[in-house]
């Protein structure tokens with residue numbers, strides 16, 4: 109059974125720490141910034157891949173710290189993603205986060221994750237997050253590509269029109285809901 113509870117996080121309102129500056133660190137930083145370019149992200153690792161400072165340069169809220177992880181780094185962070193090549197370090201970060209009630213993603217160990225990153229389909233304001241419950245990230249990626257292909261660009265116009273109608277509607281909550289359900293019947 110898939111018991112994951114999906115939410116959409118306003119990442120720019122949180123402080124995010126990424127531990128590890130290799131391929132995985134780069135992938136996760138890219139994923140965060142692609143969705144939330146203004147996110148406050150700190151990345152800590154003794155060795156940082158060259159693509160990471162290049163990406164950080166374009167994002168003023170990204171801070172790079174070229175040091176080994178230490179639990180003191182966790183102070184003030186809401187969310188942590190760890191992907192070093194040292195399993196013991198990854199595990200230690202997870203333990204340290206749990207002790208501080210910080211949500212943690214351990215990239216190489218799904219069982220230790222409080223949350224997963226998802227494949228993300230974007231069409232204007234529409235955003236669809238895909239997870240396979242950790243079964244196959246590659247399937248998630250391929251399914252994202254399928255949805256990106258089939259969703260029309262005109263979707264944004266539909267959303268803009270529905271927003272305009274929504275803002276103009278009079279009446280109480282139930283009346284508005286009924287009207288919006290009626291108008292959108294054609295989408296089924």
Ligand SMILES: C[C@@]1(CC(=O)O)c2cc3[nH]c(cc4nc(cc5[nH]c(cc(n2)[C@H]1CCC(=O)O)[C@@](C)(CC(=O)O)[C@@H]5CCC(=O)O)C(CC(=O)O)=C4CCC(=O)O)c(CCC(=O)O)c3CC(=O)O
Pocket residue numbers: 135136139213214215216217218221223224225226227228238239240241242243244245246248249252
């Ligand atoms: C559990 C989870 C935890 C988490 O990372 O959050 C996790 C775990 C692991 N991934 C591994 C490998 C790969 N991950 C990818 C890609 C993505 N992985 C992502 C998410 C997740 N990966 C979470 C579950 C999501 C779900 O529920 O479906 C995506 C969706 C989002 C993102 O990372 O931003 C992003 C696609 C984005 C896109 O393009 O749309 C590729 C393919 C590629 O890069 O082309 C490969 C190589 C092929 C393969 O192994 O499948 C390994 C083995 C490591 C090893 O063998 O050493 C583990 C560990 C394990 O499974 O044990």
Ligand SMILES: NC(=O)C1=CN([C@@H]2O[C@H](COP(=O)(O)OP(=O)(O)OC[C@H]3O[C@@H](n4cnc5c(N)ncnc54)[C@H](O)[C@@H]3O)[C@@H](O)[C@H]2O)C=CC1
Pocket residue numbers: 127128129130131132133152153154155156157175176177191192193194197214215216
């Ligand atoms: N969830 C996912 O999407 C995926 C997870 N993985 C897993 O992630 C792990 C990392 O892989 P890569 O990034 O390719 O490794 P890498 O070798 O490219 O980079 C490792 C990074 O960890 C850093 N590091 C090592 N010890 C550290 C410490 N004590 N404190 C802070 N940083 C430290 C290094 O400086 C380096 O930046 C592997 O275990 C791999 O199995 C790999 C692919 C995808």
